[in-house]
Every structure is written in C-alpha cells, then in structure tokens.
Amino acid sequence: MARAARERSEQERESPHHDATGLHLSALPPSEADVIDVLRGVDDPEYPGVSVVDMGMIAGVAVRDGQVTVDLITTFSGCPALEVISSDIVAAVAALPGVADVAVRRSAEDWDTSRLSEQARAVMAADFTVAVAVPGRPAECPRCGAAALVEQSPFGPARCRAVHRCGACSEVVEVLRA
Numbered sequence: 001m002a003r004a005a006r007e008r009s010e011q012e013r014e015s016p017h018h019d020a021t022g023l024h025l026s027a028l029p030p031s032e033a034d035v036i037d038v039l040r041g042v043d044d045p046e047y048p049g050v051s052v053v054d055m056g057m058i059a060g061v062a063v064r065d066g067q068v069t070v071d072l073i074t075t076f077s078g079c080p081a082l083e084v085i086s087s088d089i090v091a092a093v094a095a096l097p098g099v100a101d102v103a104v105r106r107s108a109e110d111w112d113t114s115r116l117s118e119q120a121r122a123v124m125a126a127d128f129t130v131a132v133a134v135p136g137r138p139a140e141c142p143r144c145g146a147a148a149l150v151e152q153s154p155f156g157p158a159r160c161r162a163v164h165r166c167g168a169c170s171e172v173v174e175v176l177r178a
C-alpha cells in the first residue's frame, strides 16, 4: 500500500465518524447477517465440523462503513486455539465484498455449555466422543446414553475437558464442563 493510502486508512480508523464517501469501496458493506453466514463456515479448530456460530462463540457482529467488528466469546480461557480462530475469522470476513477491515474483539461475556447449538452437541458426540455437561444433570455417554461416566483424570487434552470412562460400555469419553 502506498504511504498516502496507508496514512488515510489510519486516519479513518482513528475517526470512526468520518464521511463514508471517503472510502473507495467497489461494493456495499455486507449486512450483519451476511457476516454471521460467513462465520458459519469457520470451524472451531478443536472440533472440525463445528462452527464458531454453533459453538456459541459469537457474542455480536457490527458493520460500520465496511469496518466489521466481531465480538468473540472465548470458550475456555487459555485455550491455545484462540489465535487460530481469530485469524480464521478475519480471513473469512475480509473475503466478503465491501469489507475494508475486520477486527476481532474478546467479549467480556462468559461462555458456558448452554451456548452450544444442538448441531454442535450432535457433532461433538458423534465425531469426537465428547459429552457436554449440563449443570445439575449427569453427562450421558455419547455412545450408549448411560449416565455412568466416571472421571479418569481431572484434566483432559485441554484444561477445559476431562477424560471419563463409561461404566456401562467402557467407552472413553471427554466431558466438556458446564
């Protein structure tokens, strides 16, 4: 980018209320629903096949003059996938016509398992043998449905998950904590 263009875009970032005609975009900015649609194609790298939307990680989307802001709820603090997810979101949204810039902000909202869609729960059970714990109810085995999961170790592959074994069918199951 030429120096003049870079300085202009920096000025635009500093003054969000600038006149939209100052942007030389060839397409109209997408709607917030368009952005959500694109995010349905961005998977949580820990669970390929489960999108960040189905994970319940999108707190909100804002579009202003081609500047898109995505508020991301992090599922578990310290999960290393966060940077990958952020850059995947930026790449996917930036490819939309009319998008000048994409920012991913970390939402202050807390994530819990109630934010998972039914689709997310189904894929996690079928493809990853992950059971989702719901407060006040024992997690059920994704293989046989028995509520007979016995914790094997306090920490699974990530701090957010715990390895269990089913007392009924002996399947090793990861339980996603509520």
Ligand SMILES: [Zn+2]
Residues within 6 Å of the ligand: 141, 142, 143, 144, 145, 146, 166, 167, 168, 169, 170, 171
């Ligand atoms: Zn079982």
